[in-house]
Amino acid sequence: MIKVIAADLDGTLLGTNHVLNQETYEAILRAQAAGIRFVVATGRDYLGAVRTFDGYELDCDWIVASGAELRNQKGEILQSIPMRQEDFPMILERLKGLNVHTRFCVTGSDYVIGNEEEVYQNMKEEAKLWLNIKEGEKVEEHKEFKVAMKRVHCVKSLDELFQKNLSVYKVFISSADTSQIAAANERLEGISGIASASSFVTNIELTDEKAQKGPIIKQYIEERGYQMEEVMVLGDSLNDYSMISMDFGATIAMENAMEKIKNTAKYVTKSNADNGVAFAIDRLLSQREMSCR
Numbered sequence: 001m002i003k004v005i006a007a008d009l010d011g012t013l014l015g016t017n018h019v020l021n022q023e024t025y026e027a028i029l030r031a032q033a034a035g036i037r038f039v040v041a042t043g044r045d046y047l048g049a050v051r052t053f054d055g056y057e058l059d060c061d062w063i064v065a066s067g068a069e070l071r072n073q074k075g076e077i078l079q080s081i082p083m084r085q086e087d088f089p090m091i092l093e094r095l096k097g098l099n100v101h102t103r104f105c106v107t108g109s110d111y112v113i114g115n116e117e118e119v120y121q122n123m124k125e126e127a128k129l130w131l132n133i134k135e136g137e138k139v140e141e142h143k144e145f146k147v148a149m150k151r152v153h154c155v156k157s158l159d160e161l162f163q164k165n166l167s168v169y170k171v172f173i174s175s176a177d178t179s180q181i182a183a184a185n186e187r188l189e190g191i192s193g194i195a196s197a198s199s200f201v202t203n204i205e206l207t208d209e210k211a212q213k214g215p216i217i218k219q220y221i222e223e224r225g226y227q228m229e230e231v232m233v234l235g236d237s238l239n240d241y242s243m244i245s246m247d248f249g250a251t252i253a254m255e256n257a258m259e260k261i262k263n264t265a266k267y268v269t270k271s272n273a274d275n276g277v278a279f280a281i282d283r284l285l286s287q288r289e290m291s292c293r
Contacts, residue, residue: 002249002284003230005031006063006217007277009042010130010199011236012254014052016273018131018144025056027278032059034285039063039220041213043199043239045107045169046071051147063220065105066197066239068169068211070220081211082167087194088158091171091206094187099180101126103152104161105170110151111161119154126174129202171206178202197239201258205239214242232284234269234277236261252280 005028007013015021028038041063042049049064062071070079088104092113095102101122103110112119127145139145155161161168175181178201185204188196195209213235221231232250233243236257244251244265253265254276262268269283270276 001230002036002232004037004039004221004226005232005234005281005284006039006041006213006243007233008213008235008237008240009040009044009049009052011256011272012234012240013040013277014272015275018052020052020056021275023275024278025058027275027281028058028060030285031281037061037224037226039217041067041217041233041235041240041243043170043197043205045069045105046075047108050075061220063213063216065107065169066205066207066211067213067216067242068207069107070216079216080167080169081208082169083171083206083208084193085162085168087191088161088168088171090191091188092158095173095184098175098184098187099177100173100175100184103172103174104166104168105172106166106168108151109153110148110172111153111155111164111166111168113155113157113161116154119152120149123149123152125176126202129174129176130200169207169211173204173206174202176202195242197237197241199237199239212242213240214244214246217243217248218246232280234280236272250284 010018032038038060040049040060043066046062046064059073068081069077071077103112124139127139131142131144173184181202193209195207195212197205228247229249231248233248234252235244236254244261251265252267252269253262255268255271269280
C-alpha cells in the first residue's frame with residue numbers, strides 16, 4: 001500500500017504555466033487526509049519551490065535542488081550536499097569554446113561570470129525556452145523572467161565567486177542550440193563525484209553525485225520507517241530518472257515526459273496540462289478504498 005508520494009514540480013505537479021492549479025492541490029489534500037505523506041522533489045531551490053505554492057496551504061517536506069537539500073515542513077534544513085569548489089575550474093575548462101550559459105546556483109541566488117548586459121541577454125534566451133514564449137510576446141515582461149533576474153548576480157571570475165564562500169548546490173548549463181548541449185554532455189562525462197541530469201533538452205544540471213532525487217528519497221523513507229514498495233514517485237524529465245528508475249512501489253511518468261522516463265516508469269499518467277498528478281492520486285485512492293472493503 002502506498003504511504004508516501006514524492007512528486008517533481010515543473011512538468012509534473014505544476015501546469016504548463018508553472019503554477020499549481022486547484023484540482024491538483026485538492027488531490028494532494030485528499031491524499032494527505034487518507035494518511036499519505038506528500039513530498040516535493042524538485043530541481044528548484046527551496047525558495048523557488050515554495051513560491052509555486054503561493055495562495056495554498058500545504059504541509060509537506062521538501063527535497064530541493066535535485067536532492068542537494070532536504071527540508072522539513074517548516075523549511076528547516078535537515079541535510080545539505082553542496083558541490084566541491086575544486087571541481088568548478090575543471091568544469092569551466094571543459095566547457096571552453098562552447099556556446100553555453102553557465103550559472104552557479106545557491107539557495108535564493110544564481111551567480112554568473114560575465115558582465116551584466118551579456119548575462120541579461122543569455123537569461124532572456126534561456127527564459128524563452130522554458131517559458132514557451134510565443135511569437136510577439138516580450139520575455140522581459142513575463143513574471144517568471146523578472147523573478148529569475150532578481151536571483152542573478154554577476155561576478156568577474158571564479159576567484160570572486162570563491163571569495164563569497166557560498167554553498168553552491170548546482171551548476172546549471174543551458175543553450176538554445178541542442179548540439180552545444182550534446183557537446184557539453186560529452187565533455188563533462190566521467191567527472192568523479194558529479195552527477196549530470198537535465199530538466200529539458202536545452203540544459204544540463206550538475207550536482208554532487210549524492211545529491212540525486214532517487215537516493216535521497218530512499219534515504220528519506222528509510223529514516224522514517226517506510227518501505228520501497230510503499231512509495232509513489234512522479235516525474236517527467238531526466239533529472240527525475242534517478243527516482244523513476246528505482247524500484248519504488250509505483251514509478252509514474254507524465255504523458256508529457258521525455259521518452260526515456262516513460263520507457264523506464266512502471267506507469268504513465270495524463271500530462272501536466274491535463275492534471276496528471278491529480279488523476280494518478282485519485283486512481284490510487286480509489287484502489288485503496290476497494291482494498292479496504
